[in-house]
Amino acid sequence: xTEGKTVAWLLLLPTLLFLAAFIGYPLxxxxxxxxxxxxxxxxxxxxxxxxxxxxxxxxxxxxxAGVIVPIQLVLxxxxxxxxxxxxxxxxxxxxxxxxxxxxxxxxxxxxxxTMFAPMGYINKILMNLGITKAPIYFFGFMFRNREFxxxxxxxxxxxxxxxxxxxxxxxxxxxxxxxEAADIFGFTRMQKLxxxxxxxxxxxxxxxxxxxxxxxxxxxxxxxxxxxxDIPVLAGETYYQYIHLNNPKMASVxxxxxxxxxxxxxxxxxxxxxSKHLEGGR
Amino acid sequence: MKKFLVIVFILLTAMSFAKVFFxxxxxxxxxxxxxxxxxxxxxxxxxxxxxxxxxxxxxxxxARVEAEQKTGKVKLGLIADLQGGLYLLASxxxxxxxxxxxxxxxxxxxxxxxxxxxxxxxxxxxQATYVMVVNKEAFKYLPKGLxxxxxxxxxxxxxxxxxxxxxxxIMKKTGRYPxxxxxxxGGLWHRFLHGYIYPSFTGAQVIKFDSxxxxxxxxxLKKLMKYVHPASSTWDKMDEPLMRxxxxxxxxxxxxxxxxxxxxxxxFCVVPVxxxxxxxxxxxxxxxxxxxxNAPNMDQIExxxxxxTTPEVQVAILKNVGFFPIVKEAAGAIPEGALxxxxxxxxxxxxxxxxxxxxxPNLGPKGGEFTGTYREAFRRIVMEGEDPVKVVKELGEKIRxxxxxxxxxxxxxxxxxx
Numbered sequence: 001x002t003e004g005k006t007v008a009w010l011l012l013l014p015t016l017l018f019l020a021a022f023i024g025y026p027l028x029x030x031x032x033x034x035x036x037x038x039x040x041x042x043x044x045x046x047x048x049x050x051x052x053x054x055x056x057x058x059x060x061x062x063x064x065a066g067v068i069v070p071i072q073l074v075l076x077x078x079x080x081x082x083x084x085x086x087x088x089x090x091x092x093x094x095x096x097x098x099x100x101x102x103x104x105x106x107x108x109x110x111x112x113x114t115m116f117a118p119m120g121y122i123n124k125i126l127m128n129l130g131i132t133k134a135p136i137y138f139f140g141f142m143f144r145n146r147e148f149x150x151x152x153x154x155x156x157x158x159x160x161x162x163x164x165x166x167x168x169x170x171x172x173x174x175x176x177x178x179x180e181a182a183d184i185f186g187f188t189r190m191q192k193l194x195x196x197x198x199x200x201x202x203x204x205x206x207x208x209x210x211x212x213x214x215x216x217x218x219x220x221x222x223x224x225x226x227x228x229x230d231i232p233v234l235a236g237e238t239y240y241q242y243i244h245l246n247n248p249k250m251a252s253v254x255x256x257x258x259x260x261x262x263x264x265x266x267x268x269x270x271x272x273x274x275s276k277h278l279e280g281g282r
Numbered sequence: 283m284k285k286f287l288v289i290v291f292i293l294l295t296a297m298s299f300a301k302v303f304f305x306x307x308x309x310x311x312x313x314x315x316x317x318x319x320x321x322x323x324x325x326x327x328x329x330x331x332x333x334x335x336x337x338x339x340x341x342x343x344x345a346r347v348e349a350e351q352k353t354g355k356v357k358l359g360l361i362a363d364l365q366g367g368l369y370l371l372a373s374x375x376x377x378x379x380x381x382x383x384x385x386x387x388x389x390x391x392x393x394x395x396x397x398x399x400x401x402x403x404x405x406x407x408x409q410a411t412y413v414m415v416v417n418k419e420a421f422k423y424l425p426k427g428l429x430x431x432x433x434x435x436x437x438x439x440x441x442x443x444x445x446x447x448x449x450x451x452i453m454k455k456t457g458r459y460p461x462x463x464x465x466x467x468g469g470l471w472h473r474f475l476h477g478y479i480y481p482s483f484t485g486a487q488v489i490k491f492d493s494x495x496x497x498x499x500x501x502x503l504k505k506l507m508k509y510v511h512p513a514s515s516t517w518d519k520m521d522e523p524l525m526r527x528x529x530x531x532x533x534x535x536x537x538x539x540x541x542x543x544x545x546x547x548x549x550f551c552v553v554p555v556x557x558x559x560x561x562x563x564x565x566x567x568x569x570x571x572x573x574x575x576n577a578p579n580m581d582q583i584e585x586x587x588x589x590x591t592t593p594e595v596q597v598a599i600l601k602n603v604g605f606f607p608i609v610k611e612a613a614g615a616i617p618e619g620a621l622x623x624x625x626x627x628x629x630x631x632x633x634x635x636x637x638x639x640x641x642x643p644n645l646g647p648k649g650g651e652f653t654g655t656y657r658e659a660f661r662r663i664v665m666e667g668e669d670p671v672k673v674v675k676e677l678g679e680k681i682r683x684x685x686x687x688x689x690x691x692x693x694x695x696x697x698x699x700x
Binding site for chain 1: 339341457458465466467468511512513514515516526527528647648649650651653654665
């Protein structure tokens with residue numbers, strides 16, 4: 001038995017060392033930096049909370065997550081329900097929906113830019129059709145609202161497939177007997193959806209929401225490329241503090257704040273959205 | 283004979299293993315680095331001296347040199363950095379006096395800036411500046427009293443007020459935003475603020491940050507911003523917006539507008555920046571080659587410096603990267619075309635009689651905070667409409683504190699005002 005345990009630990013050791021070196025050490029260093037102020041441990045946090053850009057970044061991060069995640073969830077459920085009917089040609093739709101999964105956020109941002117730029121596809125089409133005489137500006141400090149929606153649209157297009165794939169897997173694991181029984185009892189489609197499918201889909205929805213929300217709080221590439229600091233976000237400010245202002249302490253503080261927010265959200269998802277049904281809950 | 287051959291063999295082998303570690307804060311973008319590596323490999327083929335190129339950030343190079351000097355284990359043989367960074371290294375006693383390095387077949391420009399405390403702390407290598415680029419189409423909309431030659435040669439009529447009139451004209455007649463600046467976080471907008479418009483209006487970069495003239499400057503910028511393309515806040519560099527025709531007049535580093543000139547040299551004109559009430563503030567970016575104290579392989583280092591400052595390599599750097607030669611003999615080797623267009627603009631700027639030369643200050647690890655402060659002033663005053671008096675007072679204190687804490691010298695033109 002002891003020998004078995006030793007072998008088990010030895011097999012785990014490389015992974016543990018890797019985690020300690022590349023996750024544990026940076027994590028501890030980041031916390032140490034964040035709490036190393038000149039006069040007290042909270043100096044850096046005081047500076048952060050006094051900085052207007054932090055509150056703006058927090059606002060936009062919450063706004064983006066609040067707008068993008070629900071839309072993605074609704075779209076993903078709708079697509080999953082459609083694909084799950086296995087109509088003729090459903091595999092083609094599945095592949096088309098999944099294409100953005102292969103794209104990085106940088107690629108997605110650049111594609112968006114070519115569409116929405118003053119000389120981009122959309123403006124060219126509108127001007128050639130005579131609908132507009134001058135380009136419509138979607139980017140720039142004077143058009144923050146439009147920038148926001150372009151970013152939201154780009155993220156929705158890019159990341160919905162991830163949610164869709166998780167929801168579809170959950171949908172396909174629902175026992176068909178429930179739905180057959182519902183048919184026998186004369187349930188309408190809406191009743192089946194709200195009384196059977198969605199409750200049984202709760203564990204998948206929770207997983208998808210958890211993953212998607214955590215990523216939404218780390219949103220960076222699309223925002224940075226399309227809007228720079230016109231739309232500040234927490235991860236973008238972390239990058240700006242470290243790379244442009246050469247301030248690793250403030251960058252670490254931002255990192256700690258992002259970590260705390262994502263921990264709180266994970267707790268909320270794990271403990272309040274738990275499914276109580278046999279299929280998915282405790 | 284056998285002994286002789288053995289000695290020659292040993293020397294050749296030793297030479298082939300001789301390595302120079304070359305740390306550079308310049309040519310860090312991947313295409314520029316690839317170009318420099320290709321030049322260094324040509325050097326290795328010619329001389330048998332291997333060169334390892336390390337691209338380091340401004341703060342990293344200071345940390346690395348400091349660490350090597352303090353431990354006595356000096357590996358770096360050659361450093362390429364901005365003159366401000368080299369002054370900082372020299373002030374800490376980390377650099378060798380290079381007076382003994384002689385290159386009689388060439389004349390170095392701006393060599394007077396290579397000295398500190400009577401010692402020659404670097405060999406000038408490259409220079410760059412930031413210029414305005416004008417799409418020739420814009421000349422159709424020049425305001426009354428301003429001619430194309432005024433703009434091209436930087437006469438006293440080419441002022442910031444004239445620029446404002448000009449862009450107002452363009453917008454009225456075309457309905458387009460005519461002016462662009464690289465205002466994205468990765469752009470060099472902060473250089474315009476501290477090295478161009480601040481000295482042009484106040485005569486200094488730093489010491490007049492919160493002066494009355496500075497408030498006039500901020501008022502001017504608010505007016506100018508009405509004609510600046512809104513997407514400027516998302517642009518890191520101006521070559522693509524110029525090539526796409528999104529703006530007709532742009533300001534940026536020569537390396538970052540080079541592509542536009544190279545793609546269509548007949549379409550664009552590189553011109554000096556306008557002048558303000560105090561003169562025509564502009565930055566000269568001077569890159570020098572310095573040698574840390576006690577660096578190994580001194581003969582190899584001298585050969586590398588010699589190679590990097592030959593007119594041929596200087597013109598190749600201009601062609602591929604956009605940094606300008608520092609060696610007078612290279613001027614005759616610049617071919618006609620886009621490079622000549624660039625060179626003319628740069629030379630016309632340097633030749634203006636009312637030029638106020640600014641150097642980028644080196645505040646070591648606080649360098650980012652320095653540039654961030656100017657950007658913050660711009661954001662708060664111009665974009666958010668905060669009271670300029672309150673902002674410049676608060677941020678002026680912050681900048682003065684940075685210089686005190688780091689012990690860094692004031693840059694030109696401020697230091698000449700004292």
